Amino acid sequence: MRIGELAERTGVSVRALRYYEEQGLLTGERSQSGQRHYPDEAVDRVRLIQQFYAAGISSASILEMLPCVVTGVASPEVLATLHGHRSSVVRQIEELQETLRQLDSVIAGAARSHESGVPCQPG
Amino acid sequence: MRIGELAERTGVSVRALRYYEEQGLLTGERSQSGQRHYPDEAVDRVRLIQQFYAAGISSASILEMLPCVVTGVASPEVLATLHGHRSSVVRQIEELQETLRQLDSVIAGAARSHESGVPCQPG
DNA sequence: TAGAAACCTGACATTGACGTCAGAGGTAGC
DNA sequence: GCTACCTCTGACGTCAATGTCAGGTTTCTA
Numbered sequence: 001m002r003i004g005e006l007a008e009r010t011g012v013s014v015r016a017l018r019y020y021e022e023q024g025l026l027t028g029e030r031s032q033s034g035q036r037h038y039p040d041e042a043v044d045r046v047r048l049i050q051q052f053y054a055a056g057i058s059s060a061s062i063l064e065m066l067p068c069v070v071t072g073v074a075s076p077e078v079l080a081t082l083h084g085h086r087s088s089v090v091r092q093i094e095e096l097q098e099t100l101r102q103l104d105s106v107i108a109g110a111a112r113s114h115e116s117g118v119p120c121q122p123g
Numbered sequence: 124m125r126i127g128e129l130a131e132r133t134g135v136s137v138r139a140l141r142y143y144e145e146q147g148l149l150t151g152e153r154s155q156s157g158q159r160h161y162p163d164e165a166v167d168r169v170r171l172i173q174q175f176y177a178a179g180i181s182s183a184s185i186l187e188m189l190p191c192v193v194t195g196v197a198s199p200e201v202l203a204t205l206h207g208h209r210s211s212v213v214r215q216i217e218e219l220q221e222t223l224r225q226l227d228s229v230i231a232g233a234a235r236s237h238e239s240g241v242p243c244q245p246g
Numbered sequence: 247t248a249g250a251a252a253c254c255t256g257a258c259a260t261t262g263a264c265g266t267c268a269g270a271g272g273t274a275g276c
Numbered sequence: 277g278c279t280a281c282c283t284c285t286g287a288c289g290t291c292a293a294t295g296t297c298a299g300g301t302t303t304c305t306a
Contacts, residue, residue: 051218051221051225052222054215054219055219068229069229072235072236073233073236074229078233079230079233082229082230083230085226086223086226086227086230089219089222089223089226092219093219093223095177096177096212096219098174099174099175099177099178099212100212100216102174103205103208103209103212106188106192106205107202107205107206107209109191110191110196110201112195113196114197
């Protein structure tokens with residue numbers, strides 16, 4: 001498929017896909033005229049990249065990890081990187097769970113204030 | 124306490140604290156000479172701000188929510204904002220958990236490749 | 247009462263993942 | 277072959293949370 005279709009199927013912009021290529025994260029075949037052509041697996045690749053980005057992992061780190069994701073083998077350095085990101089993800093989950101508790105407590109309090117008819121943000 | 128101590132106690136830079144004030148998130152008393160002085164509770168406030176930032180919530184949204192966090196009461200609009208961020212946090216947690224599974228599977232694969240003596244990233 | 251250390255304002259710099267635009271060429275339906 | 281749409285490269289713009297620097301004032305310590 002061409003870049004527009006890949007963009008549509010992944011929900012990622014064309015610009016972003018070109019950026020991924022620029023970062024070495026997504027390599028596509030080129031037609032004689034220079035247009036990019038991707039296999040179906042590119043969809044999963046793009047989703048994986050997005051997932052890593054969402055975890056706060058940089059392009060450089062993703063680039064380091066990608067071959068291992070594909071081949072299943074990793075050097076000690078890459079393994080250390082993987083473990084580092086794992087810890088980071090675990091920490092982020094814990095922090096977000098704490099944030100969730102905070103939000104829930106605020107929401108509960110606000111709900112109570114509504115039950116008791118207390119107004120808010122006057123003016 | 125003055126801004127330097129608050130920075131030290133929260134692990135946040137002085138520059139960041141001034142930025143929070145600029146955004147209306149952190150209001151401190153001023154001494155006659157213009158220096159900021161904060162009460163002890165400012166530490167919690169800063170930690171809360173950081174927690175919200177870590178959840179991808181913008182300064183503007185935090186500013187909208189803060190009075191409700193403090194007073195416990197919220198307008199319908201703010202309540203909607205709170206629910207919106209709650210959903211977002213839940214989604215982020217789910218995504219991170221999926222990312223964690225991915226990382227674990229890659230790590231497991233890499234570990235297996237090491238057991239079997241397969242090299243990686245030659246050169 | 248020095249001098250160091252902390253603080254002030256203001257302003258420009260940075261970073262990363264894109265958005266957006268210009269100008270040119272490719273592709274597909276009729 | 278026309279036309280509409282897609283794609284290309286290259287380059288500058290954006291946004292948000294800071295970093296950093298300059299030039300000046302305040303506070304602490306010896």
